[in-house]
Amino acid sequence: MTVTDELLANAERYAQSFDKGDLPLPPARGVAVLACMDARLNPYGLLGLTEGDAHVIRNAGGVVTADERRSLAISQRLLGTTExxxxxxxxxxxxxxxxxxxxxxxxxETGLKPDWSAEAFGDLEEDVRQSIRRIQADPFIPHKDKVRGFVYDVRTGKLTEVLAS
Amino acid sequence: MTVTDELLANAERYAQSFDKGDLPLPPARGVAVLACMDARLNPYGLLGLTEGDAHVIRNAGGVVTADERRSLAISQRLLGTTExxxxxxxxxxxxxxxxxxxxxxxxxETGLKPDWSAEAFGDLEEDVRQSIRRIQADPFIPHKDKVRGFVYDVRTGKLTEVLAS
Incomplete structure (x- = not known):
């Protein structure tokens, strides 16, 4: 019995009480969230999101690389998000x-050097600003007037905005 | 008042009742979930995940590109996930x-052609298999014996495994 098997049992229970089958494809709140993959950061609980509300994009660090710019371009151009x-x-x-x-x-270990940047960073707030700047510099994301960045404190549960330095 | 402002009010409420400040950095369940960013797909509700359980990686389509391979390598090599x-x-x-x-x-519209693949696909199950194959082919993800792929039905809430064809 793997952990995956245990989670699949949860999924069966979810389906049994499921009542959200009529939601449209575009996110109801017009928002895309881009967050770190960290296990302690739950964007649904934190932001009060429920099924249908928002696109949620996540990766190691919550950084902006080519794939996040792809996802944001699709989110805004095809599915109507603006924040x-x-x-x-x-x-x-x-x-x-x-x-x-x-x-x-x-x-x-492998004899091969990864051909990607690991995207490690040394300053949390500065990396949030870096992410905002990468979005602002992207020519394919149309809506950039409502891009805001935050640091979530895993000890207190508080979300703090990162302002331009 | 933007939608972001409304969600920030939810975040203040989340912090007020927060009681999960002692969770460790490595995911308790040793699992990384890679899912589409779609607003109707809530991995927490579906899989019964809570804060601290699993890495959650998401993008447009739930596809495997260089950035997901980076995130999975970090998840397994530095934070101990194996599924x-x-x-x-x-x-x-x-x-x-x-x-x-x-x-x-x-x-x-912009005069510029994106230098990334949009990763559109025509067959859901085949793209799940494509994602599994991309992980299997990656030299930097160490644990590949517990990689399983699924299709979530947004109408019924059911999760169905995609088996090798």
Missing amino acids: IILIHHTDCGMLTFTDDGFKASIEA | IILIHHTDCGMLTFTDDGFKASIEA
Whole structure:
């Protein structure tokens, strides 16, 4: 019995009481959230989101790379979102290593050096600003007047906005 | 008052009743979920996940590109996850366009052709298998014996496994 099997049992229960089968494809609230994949950060609980409300995009760090720009372009151009909420968080794993060190350890084990940036960062707030700047610099994301960035505190549950420095 | 402002009011309420400040960084269940960003797909409700349980990675389509391989490598190598759950879903926006058409429409508007693949697909189950194969082919993700793919039905709430063809 794997953990996946246990989670599938939860999914069966979810389906049994499911009553949200008529929701439209475009997000009701017109928002895309881009957050770190961290297990302690639950965008649904934190922002009060429910099924149908918002696009949720997540990766290691909540950083903006080509794939997030692709997702945001699709979200805005095809599905009508106009606001973007970026969320990094305290005690992030991305603060605990460097790109060079991580890639060197992988190369030592596999003989291959990753051909991607690991996107590690040393300053949470500065990386939120970096993410905002990457979105502002992207030519394919049309709506950029409502892009805001935040740091979530995993100890207190508080969300704090990162303002331009 | 933007939608973001409304969601921030929810975040203040979340912090007021927050009691999960002692969770460790590594996911308790040792699982990484990779799902589509679709607003109707709520991995927490569906899989019965709560704060601290699992990494959640999401993008347009729930596809596997370089950034998801980066996130999965970090999830497994630095934070101890060993199982991967892939989730696509019915009525996906990615079924409604082609890469060529989407990129041509962007080029017509901006004068620039995106330098990324839009990752549109025509067959849900086949794209789940494509995602599994991309993970299996990656040299930097160490644990590949518990990678399983599913299609979530947005009308019924049911999750169905995609088996190898």
